[in-house]
Amino acid sequence: MPLPSLFQLAVKSVAQQIHNENFPSDFHLDTKSSNAVVRELLELNPKNIEKLKTHKKQLSKLGELNLSECEHDVESISNLKNFKLNSLEFGNLYYLKTEFPDPERWYSMDIxxxxKRAVNTDSRK
Structure with a gap:
């Protein structure tokens, strides 16, 4: 088994600090680091999707996001507008919590x- 690189160790450390709410507010990550830290953060706990809301400045360069293991709701999806995403994966949307659930149309969704609600204009391009 190969040893982790310094970058991988740093990513794990930063993700753990964000998870524990110990990350400095004046520190900003580049795109590669933001993507790796968020990936690691969501592996620590899928509920860490909420941390994107509180750490949007530090992770502002986030470009890739995989939410396939996260529980989605309207608020967490709306928070994605803070990022210019090049890649976004929702995973299973069957259990998406919506503001106005319609029991007559539980099987349909306007993707x-x-x-439009999830991503900003730059991400839509």
Whole structure:
């Protein structure tokens, strides 16, 4: 088994600090680091998706996001507008919590409206 690189160790350390709410507010990560830290953060706990809201400045360069293991709701999806995403994976949206659940239409979803709500204009390009 190969030893982890210094970058991998740093990513794990930063993700753990964010998870523990010990990350300095004046520190900003580049795109590669933001992507890796968020990936690690979500592996620590899928509920850490909420940390994107509180650490949007430090992770502002986030470009890739995989939410396939996270529980989605309207608020967490709306928070994605803070990032210019090049890649976004939702995973299973079957259990998406919505503001106005319609028991008559539980099987349908307007994916275009969801994406407009989830991503900013730059990400849509």
């Amino acid at each position: 275009v409206s969801l994406l």
